Amino acid sequence: MKAKTDMVISxxxxxxxxxxxxxxxxxxxxxxxxxxxxxxxxxxFSTLEGKESNSLILLALQRLAVPLVTFSSEELETMTCFLKNPSDIVFQHKGCHGVAEAAALAASGKGGILLVEKTKIGGLTIAVAG
Incomplete structure (x- = not known):
């Protein structure tokens, strides 16, 4: 699987x-x-609020031993101008123009940058910020 990034990540x-x-x-x-x-x-790990009890999220948290941070669709929408792949379809369904990229950026805090654009893995979409 190829990540969409041009950066070297330590x-x-x-x-x-x-x-x-x-x-x-x-x-x-x-x-x-x-x-x-x-x-x-x-x-x-970060995602849209309401996914805290999703069995796949729980599996990832257990395996990685990391905390989960969730954001409202309104909070994720504030990240739209920083997204590499905003989606009107996601906006229609979730109220924000992206979940994976927006959640990664929101979790990384002020000055965070997208290191890996959203990457589809079956029914999942992941992105990485730092």
Missing amino acids: SSMPVFVGIGISSSATTGDMEKALEFLEKWNIAV
Whole structure:
């Protein structure tokens, strides 16, 4: 799987993962996502609020031993001007123009930059910021 990035990412640099989950996402999708992410020092997993009890999120949190930060659609929408791949379709369904990229950027805090654009893995979308 090829990440959409032009940057070299140090394995010791803390990064912030944003994840979007569709209803079609499977355990196999999450296993592939975790394999994709294993080379980084993940500080936080982040997503849209309401996904805290999703079994795939819980699997990732247990495996990675990292905290989860959630954001409202309004908070994620404030990140729209920084997104590489804003989506009107996501806006129609979720009230924000992106979940994975926006959550990663919001979790990384002021001055955070998108290191890996949203990357589809089955029913999951992941992005990485630092």
